[in-house]
Amino acid sequence: MLVGRVVGNVWATQKDPTLEGLRMLLVQPLALGERASDEIIVAADPIGAGPGETVLVAFGRAARTVLGTQDAGWQVAVVAIVDDISVDEGVTIAGRESEP
Amino acid sequence: MLVGRVVGNVWATQKDPTLEGLRMLLVQPLALGERASDEIIVAADPIGAGPGETVLVAFGRAARTVLGTQDAGWQVAVVAIVDDISVDEGVTIAGRESEP
Amino acid sequence: MLVGRVVGNVWATQKDPTLEGLRMLLVQPLALGERASDEIIVAADPIGAGPGETVLVAFGRAARTVLGTQDAGWQVAVVAIVDDISVDEGVTIAGRESEP
Amino acid sequence: MLVGRVVGNVWATQKDPTLEGLRMLLVQPLALGERASDEIIVAADPIGAGPGETVLVAFGRAARTVLGTQDAGWQVAVVAIVDDISVDEGVTIAGRESEP
Amino acid sequence: MLVGRVVGNVWATQKDPTLEGLRMLLVQPLALGERASDEIIVAADPIGAGPGETVLVAFGRAARTVLGTQDAGWQVAVVAIVDDISVDEGVTIAGRESEP
Secondary structure (H helix, E strand, C coil), X not given: CEEEEEEEEEEEEEECHHHCCCCEEEEEECEECCCCCCECEEEECCCCCCCXXXXXXXXXXXXXXXXXXXXXXXXXXXXXXXXXEEECCCCCECCCCCCC | CEEEEEEEEEEEEEECHHHCCCCEEEEEECEXXXXXXXXXXXXXXXXXXXXXXXXXXXXXXXXXHHHCCCCCCCCEXXXXXXXXXXXXXXXXXXXXXXXX | CEEEEEEEEEEXXXXXXXXXXXXXXXXXXXXXXCCCCCECEEEECCCCCCCCCEEEEEECHHHHHHHXXXXXXXXXXXXXXXXXXXXXXXXXXXXXXXXX | CEEEEEEEEEEEEEECHHHCCCCEEEEEEXXXXXXXXXXXXXXXXXXXXXXXXXXXXXXXXXXXXXXXXXXCCCCEEEEEEEEEEEECCCCCXXXXXXXX | CEEEEEEEEEEEXXXXXXXXXXXXXXXXXXXXXXXXCCECEEEECCCCCCCCCXXXXXXXXXXXXXXXXXXXXXXXEEEEEEEXXXXXXXXXXXXXXXXX
């Protein structure tokens, strides 16, 4: 599982039929320290996350379980929208302001 | 899932019989920020992506579902050709010009 | 499997029903050498690890076995709380004081 | 799937019985740009690749399919010997001379 | 599969019952070039590797096959103790003296 921020969307017309009707989000994994991740994950979103929201992303069988079928050309999905993250003292997440 | 750019092709004569007839593309994952990824993914392409096109790539069972069999020596496949990517304000994808 | 330190928690209200009731921890993988990892893993915790504790984390089928079902939107779980780590002479783990 | 170069061999006497008789190659993944990868993959080779050859490597179920059984202590295998790689203009693979 | 060096041990009392009786090793993956990897893998060891030994490590179904059950909270295992590694001319493995 990873926790990341929704940073964009992808649109595709030519695609495997099992992708029909899925919202496809670009997600940037959160990182510890000062430097944000430069990785981009693409996740199907059955939950309805909006731009800038923080989400939990699952992979493989877990992702397909949430999407409702094991027989699809997908293996990554948003499984939750994160309300809050708390980190222990001395831990920083890149790009997030520390709370007072 | 990852989103990447088609940067080349691979040809092989000596191969497992289950690879017969598959187009094999080199795909460079898109990255956030200024620096393009130096990773190369090899993906079977049942959809027909051309050089320079942006594609969605799936792994494992998802890839084999799109290729039509779970009993093959492949676990990566192009599942869609991307028409458009939109990113939120302040987000940059390496090597792509930002839109005006 | 990886070994990591519990650095925080995640809360989510809008989520796949199969996530209901799971504790979700942020885990930072331990790294060799001087520099701590900047990666964040999210793991379901059926065991009860507290802040700052060192834990073993499993992925995929192994994680779901520990959580009691293969049909859930999760693929990462805490499978043990680590009592002690011993490293061979000359090996350092980032952020841990070497023992006298 | 990844594409890599055969850089060595591994020998082991004490091993799980399911590894008996397998050739085990060290493979360095190809990388884009100027800097070669420092990663080493170990792959079982049922095809017969020689030193310095470029190979396609598959993981997980795909690798075991090529090796002929799902009940073995292996999850990486050479599935093809690469004859030729072509890359689009402006793309460089580390350590390979560009063609004239 | 990866090849790595045993650099330590992990002990845990509070753990999933399926981990009972397993030796748990810390393994540092071998890397090409001058710089050793800072990654730590935790692997169950049914074979009996000692400190400093070089081992092959398998993941997922392959690891559980070697451990004798698919229904356990583990997905990484030592599958062989390496007797010898040979690398092609011009290839260096970090931290290993080149042979004369």
